[in-house]
Amino acid sequence: MGLELISANHAAGLAATLAGRANRIGRGFCCGVYPITPATDCMEFLCSQEIEKSKVVRAESEHSAMAVCIGASAAGARSFTATSANGLAYMAENCVTVAGLRLPVVMMVANRTMGPPWNIWADHGDSLMLRDLGWLQFYCADNQEVFDTVLSAYRLAEDQRVMMPAMVCIDGFTLSHTIAQIEVPNQQEVDSFLPPLHIPHQLGSTPHALGQIEVAHQVASHRKQHHEAMTAVFEVYDQIQQEFRDIMQRDLADPVVPYRIEDAETVIISMGTIGATAEQVVDQLREEGHKIGALRIRMLRPFPAELIHESLRSARRVAVIDRDISLGFGGVLWGEIRTIAARDKLVQNYMAGIGGGDVRPHHLVGIVKDVCSREQAAEPVIMEDLQ
Amino acid sequence: MAIKDYLRQRFFPHIWCPGCGHGIVLSSLLHAVEELGLAKNDIVMTSGIGCSARISGYVDFHSLHTLHGRALAFATGVKLAKPALNLLVPMGDGDALAIGGNHFIHAARRNINITAIVMNNRIYGMTGGQFSPLSGCGKRATTAPFLTIDQEFDVVKLAKAAGASFVARSTTYHAKESTLYLKKAIMHKGFSVVEILSQCPTHYGRKNKEGDAPDMLELYKDTTAKLGSKALEKNPDLIPRGIFVEEERGEYCEEYDKLVDKAMGGAR
Ligand code: SF4
Numbered sequence: 001m002g003l004e005l006i007s008a009n010h011a012a013g014l015a016a017t018l019a020g021r022a023n024r025i026g027r028g029f030c031c032g033v034y035p036i037t038p039a040t041d042c043m044e045f046l047c048s049q050e051i052e053k054s055k056v057v058r059a060e061s062e063h064s065a066m067a068v069c070i071g072a073s074a075a076g077a078r079s080f081t082a083t084s085a086n087g088l089a090y091m092a093e094n095c096v097t098v099a100g101l102r103l104p105v106v107m108m109v110a111n112r113t114m115g116p117p118w119n120i121w122a123d124h125g126d127s128l129m130l131r132d133l134g135w136l137q138f139y140c141a142d143n144q145e146v147f148d149t150v151l152s153a154y155r156l157a158e159d160q161r162v163m164m165p166a167m168v169c170i171d172g173f174t175l176s177h178t179i180a181q182i183e184v185p186n187q188q189e190v191d192s193f194l195p196p197l198h199i200p201h202q203l204g205s206t207p208h209a210l211g212q213i214e215v216a217h218q219v220a221s222h223r224k225q226h227h228e229a230m231t232a233v234f235e236v237y238d239q240i241q242q243e244f245r246d247i248m249q250r251d252l253a254d255p256v257v258p259y260r261i262e263d264a265e266t267v268i269i270s271m272g273t274i275g276a277t278a279e280q281v282v283d284q285l286r287e288e289g290h291k292i293g294a295l296r297i298r299m300l301r302p303f304p305a306e307l308i309h310e311s312l313r314s315a316r317r318v319a320v321i322d323r324d325i326s327l328g329f330g331g332v333l334w335g336e337i338r339t340i341a342a343r344d345k346l347v348q349n350y351m352a353g354i355g356g357g358d359v360r361p362h363h364l365v366g367i368v369k370d371v372c373s374r375e376q377a378a379e380p381v382i383m384e385d386l387q
Numbered sequence: 388m389a390i391k392d393y394l395r396q397r398f399f400p401h402i403w404c405p406g407c408g409h410g411i412v413l414s415s416l417l418h419a420v421e422e423l424g425l426a427k428n429d430i431v432m433t434s435g436i437g438c439s440a441r442i443s444g445y446v447d448f449h450s451l452h453t454l455h456g457r458a459l460a461f462a463t464g465v466k467l468a469k470p471a472l473n474l475l476v477p478m479g480d481g482d483a484l485a486i487g488g489n490h491f492i493h494a495a496r497r498n499i500n501i502t503a504i505v506m507n508n509r510i511y512g513m514t515g516g517q518f519s520p521l522s523g524c525g526k527r528a529t530t531a532p533f534l535t536i537d538q539e540f541d542v543v544k545l546a547k548a549a550g551a552s553f554v555a556r557s558t559t560y561h562a563k564e565s566t567l568y569l570k571k572a573i574m575h576k577g578f579s580v581v582e583i584l585s586q587c588p589t590h591y592g593r594k595n596k597e598g599d600a601p602d603m604l605e606l607y608k609d610t611t612a613k614l615g616s617k618a619l620e621k622n623p624d625l626i627p628r629g630i631f632v633e634e635e636r637g638e639y640c641e642e643y644d645k646l647v648d649k650a651m652g653g654a655r
Contacts, residue, residue, distance in 0.1 A: 034486070035514035035530070036455075044517070047530040058530050058537070060520060061456065061486040086436075086454060090486075118436075118452070 012108040013045030015150035016080035026196030027076035028053030032068025036087035038172040039110035062087040066094035073103040076202040085112035099134035104157035112172040121356020122171040124324040136166040137301040139271040143180040230302040255299035264293030270321040323353040330380035349380035357386040406600025408559035408585030415565035438512040439479035456487025470640040480521040495549035499639035508587035516590030542582040552577035554632040558584040558607035
């Protein structure tokens with residue numbers, strides 16, 4: 001274990017590099033990459049790490065980058081890529097493919113506003129667009145978590161009970177370009193955490209067909225299997241957390257991260273870096289005597305409904321903060337929370353930080369005051385101008 | 388109309404680095420448009436993503452700033468819907484020939500009356516200096532710390548083989564030549580490609596030790612030669628400049644009209 005002062009983009013690249021090297025006694029590491037702001041630093045980092053049994057294809061587009069990852073993964077190599085916003089949108093067709101083929105590719109998404117209008121700042125709309133494809137989806141709040149999540153995403157995605165791709169989302173710039181100190185395991189520790197990849201349906205063993213035509217009932221049963229594998233994730237994740245603790249001597253964060261929530265009557269729910277700001281605001285308001293807590297949703301798919309439900313036991317009011325907008329509906333996260341929050345709770349939606357607006361502590365304080373002043377929930381609030 | 392009238396000065400200062408070649412390309416293009424006396428209202432510029440694509444914000448034509456690599460596909464839609472408009476499509480090398488390579492060859496194959504300008508600086512500038520399909524072997528980039536092993540495209544040969552009916556090459560050192568080729572390209576009926584070598588001192592120049600902008604311009608002077616010139620005859624390693632293809636061939640919008648006439652049995 002050592003310490004590194006590193007950006008979150010590089011932390012993701014470093015975790016992927018160590019994971020890739022851990023497969024050197026297997027079929028190695030092979031990635032397809034294409035530059036896009038703000039994920040570029042991550043793929044550049046990967047390009048500077050020429051390692052044993054490793055290849056990085058500087059592809060001609062995001063679509064091809066994911067195609068390379070799919071080919072490499074189908075051939076048994078560990079694979080990784082990184083992208084953002086419209087790059088992810090262009091890659092989407094192959095994001096469907098990799099999930100449908102049940103290949104454990106790990107991707108870092110530096111969340112960025114979808115254009116046009118063109119804008120490079122953080123917004124969760126890009127990765128949420130791919131929420132339902134059959135990927136595991138994580139949202140991170142700090143550099144250590146980015147490193148740990150990428151590393152453990154391999155372990156989770158490659159588990160025989162899970163076997164599907166994983167997306168690790170980090171707020172563009174706010175997190176991707178922030179430099180912080182993190183603990184980095186040595187290769188030996190990574191080797192013992194991440195066994196060589198074994199894909200049961202990998203190419204180059206016995207001849208078999210991947211991605212063939214299916215009739216309705218076959219598609220339905222494959223979707224069912226995929227869905228059931230999603231529900232197996234929580235148990236597998238528990239085990240991985242235990243092993244992570246044993247090997248790394250520290251904790252791997254939970255799928256949902258509660259903060260001072262035990263007796264909280266008001267709870268702020270969010271994803272990504274806004275969650276870190278929320279914790280600061282909780283401390284501040286607790287000092288003023290408010291019974292308030294925060295809940296950060298780290299794993300969005302599979303959706304940890306039970307864990308969230310459990311965490312909201314004492315809550316009477318819930319402010320769901322979305323850095324996204326499902327046009328014609330409201331916040332995506334709000335929609336999910338509404339499906340599980342008991343009817344006696346007031347669940348109010350605030351869309352803040354759309355298009356990269358900087359969500360500061362005083363905005364969250366304002367939100368808490370607003371939710372506390374309400375008798376019942378109203379239409380989602382779009383916070384246009386964050387001063 | 389004066390050159391300045393073709394600019395949207397409210398968008399200035401522009402985002403290009405000092406010494407970037409793209410401003411010289413913009414100037415050559417505006418001179419071409421001005422010398423041809425084209426009305427702003429008759430020009431549509433579609434662009435993709437990258438340093439080059441910002442041009443569409445600075446010119447006071449109809450402009451459509453679209454997606455990375457797709458400018459030609461958008462332009463195809465505009466041109467077919469309103470063939471009387473002049474379509475100008477400036478693209479960077481990554482934009483035109485990596486992510487947009489497919490659209491490039493298919494627009495050429497159709498021979499649709501669009502003017503494609505490839506501003507070739509051999510690097511992805513906007514994202515910070517990754518190598519492109521035009522960088523060539525043995526080059527340094529942020530994605531190639533141990534030098535590139537990838538072969539490059541030759542834009543002229545590619546455009547020619549794909550069916551473009553007008554193909555020319557110039558450099559930012561030869562700005563007047565660029566204007567001449569651009570004028571011919573705009574007037575040409577069919578798909579025209581003008582490749583203009585344009586320096587990126589910030590990334591390509593710095594990484595590959597080509598010096599600052601004036602040094603890179605000197606390099607364009609020293610490493611290129613006019614088609615048919617003695618210099619080129621003597622040293623075939625020089626990069627040829629000039630008009631490589633200028634042919635009359637069925638233009639797509641016109642062919643389409645003929646098809647419609649035929650299908651309707653002349654009842655239109
Ligand atoms: S990065 Fe290169 S291409 Fe882009 S504006 Fe600067 S010099 Fe020009």
